[in-house]
Amino acid sequence: MTKVRMGLAGTLGSLMAGSVGAYFGLRENEDIDPVTSVLNLNSSRTSGRGRCMVRTTSSTTLGQDKEYGEFLKQSGDAKASIATACLRKFPEINKEYEDVTVEVINDSYGKYIVSQVKITGSYIGSSSRG
Secondary structure, three states, X not given: OHHHHHHHHHHHHHHHHHHHHHHOOOOOOOOOOHHHHHHHHHHOOOOOOOOEXXXXXXXXXXXXXXXXXXXXXXXXXXXXXXXXXXXXXXXXOOOOOOEEEEEEEEOOOOOEEEEEEEEEOOOOOOOXXX
């Protein structure tokens, strides 16, 4: 009888953990492509926040923020490093007020290197936090 209770408790705990992950738009399965996950997160938002943004900089310019999907169409994300950086930071944001902004540097070879990941658009006094 104890094993049955423990089995039921384990199943219930697993279902609750999955529900919490689904609520935050996350998946446990690592086989899911990070690029697809970020595109799904951005397209499912009805408010203007809770998205993954990309800010491109170079040695001479500071770029403007773009939604990840727009950046992907123009520049690509060959190794999904930008999408992965965004997904790692995403659980920390308040999706109603904040975005994840991945700042990337365009190197001289045309590749993009993640320089930092910030939470931006906060309703709390400051405009960004790391």
